[in-house]
Amino acid sequence: MRTKILVIDDEESVCEILKFNLEKEGYEVDTAYSAEEALDMDLDGYSLFMVDIMMGELSGFDFARRVRNITNTEDTPILFCSALSDEDVVVKGLNIGADDYVTKPFVIGEVLARVRAVLRRTGKQAKRTAAEIENEQNLYEADVTFKGLRIDRNDKEVYIDNELTTLTRTEYDLILFFLTHRNRIYSREEIIKNVWGDEVIVTGRTIDTNITRLRRKLGEYGKYIVTRQGFGYGFKEKN
Secondary structure, X not given: OOOEEEEEOOOHHHHHHHHHXXXXXXXXXXXXXXXXXXXXXXXXXXXXXXXXXOOOOOOHHHHHHHHHOOOOOOOXXXXXXXXXXXXXXXXXXXXXXXXXXXXXXXXXXXXXXXXXXHHHHHXXXXXXXXXXXXXXXXXXXXXXXXXXXXXXXXXXXXXXXXXXXXXXXXXXXXXXXXXXXXXXXXXHHHHHHHHHOOOOOOOHHHHHHHHHHHHHHHHHHHHHEEEEOOOEEEEOOOO
């Protein structure tokens, strides 16, 4: 049984973004475009409400107050996702009974981390069957490391000396390819096939630019991505 989350926001695009990314994480997600619509739903069984504040006739605060006065939902955690960032508003939301508060425009990685933290803290994760646990274990990918450089393949994040480094999708795919195919020089054509795919038209200049940016972001580890003039690039453990 998957953990169920209800997203309540009057912006359809926000609902769709959250639904898409939460479902990728394995949650079951429903959406409502107003507090009124949400309150007309059967709210039993949800493990988390993700609620905007500024909505139509009823605000997110109104929704929170009402579910806190319903026996079956009084303990369901609430995560406010709002463009209101004033300290007094945040404090008000927490005092009403919210378990956390994230401001818009949000970074989806932060939102997902806060969802996991709230569910873990409140013990609201749905109980998983043995088959689901086994499937999750089969899908788990071990980290890829080199000295203080670590790639978390499950969260798609790169750390340098335990500090998160922000990379684009292409930069991430490049360093993952290099770290899993070390100590060999690859031609631009081989890199394009493995990182961009056969159906994408990529120039040599695009590769050069992305590798230059990647080296800069990797700091001292950028020097391990070597260039062999006339041949291509590779990751050398001893450069």
